[in-house]
């Protein structure tokens with residue numbers, strides 16, 4: 569057992585595990601690759617390998633240190649996530665730069681995982697660059713991005729570049745069935761997750777993710793009139809709130825854990841404030857993720873109808889809904905152009921989540937477009 573095993577044996581993870589085990593630990597890395605290529609889980613595995621006291625530079629994956637790093641609960645592994653569209657310069661100045669100058673709190677390495685690093689604006693990247701130029705020996709940065717062209721050359725050039733790719737569908741199926749998943753569930757999860765083994769595991773093993781997808785999947789058949797679109801939008805938003813509430817409860821636990829780890833006294837205010845800020849960012853991001861999940865599921869449903877009409881039933885993504893999809897495809901009424909418009913509306917709404925202040929409105933708009941497909 570090692571922290572790397574969960575990653576499904578991607579070439580990048582295998583190479584990286586070898587580098588770290590050999591003590592090759594540059595202080596800045598850039599993990600680049602498309603969505604679903606496992607950038608974040610790979611960064612977290614590396615953070616665990618760097619801090620594991622039981623199997624140093626390997627990461628046993630089971631000791632309390634590994635377990636806390638893997639759950640995102642280790643005081644020396646910092647996750648920097650965007651707040652809305654940006655990682656603003658204040659975050660880099662207030663959270664990253666001073667923290668990077670301190671020694672690890674209890675671990676061996678202090679690791680900063682900067683998620684969607686391309687969302688650092690230019691001042692933020694410049695501020696980070698200064699820190700990258702004067703590295704502490706026990707601090708490691710991992711910049712994660714699927715838009716590397718948005719990262720300044722001056723920053724990129726200071727990082728060891730690792731390119732990641734999603735796994736082939738067949739490989740994801742093999743991993744899931746080896747882990748005990750039913751063959752049918754594995755095929756569906758692999759198809760939906762597009763080579764992202766972490767997401768595929770969630771689709772299979774995480775009850776909340778499964779239930780949400782089941783709910784999103786029932787929406788198309790319920791869209792007959794404009795009021796149905798509004799009801800579906802309300803339902804999706806309520807589901808998002810429910811998920812956020814669950815996460816808030818976990819965050820409260822984390823605050824208690826931090827207080828216990830640090831004890832009361834001087835110097836505890838700054839980490840507490842930092843944690844509160846991180847929690848707010850996490851909630852906003854989770855909201856984005858769940859809404860994105862809903863919009864993606866709906867887009868892929870209508871795309872499947874188009875695919876089916878074109879005779880490409882082998883490339884249907886939502887194979888558990890194939891009967892409904894095929895029925896829709898054979899229905900008259902909506903023409904292909906109307907279907908294309910609906911798919912586009914859902915994808916546009918998804919793409920604009922980050923920048924859009926009124927996400928509910930974008931969601932309603934796309935659902936209303938889908939209502940037009942209903943036979944008169």
Ligand SMILES: [Zn+2]
Nearest residue numbers: 620628631634
């Ligand atoms: Zn360990």
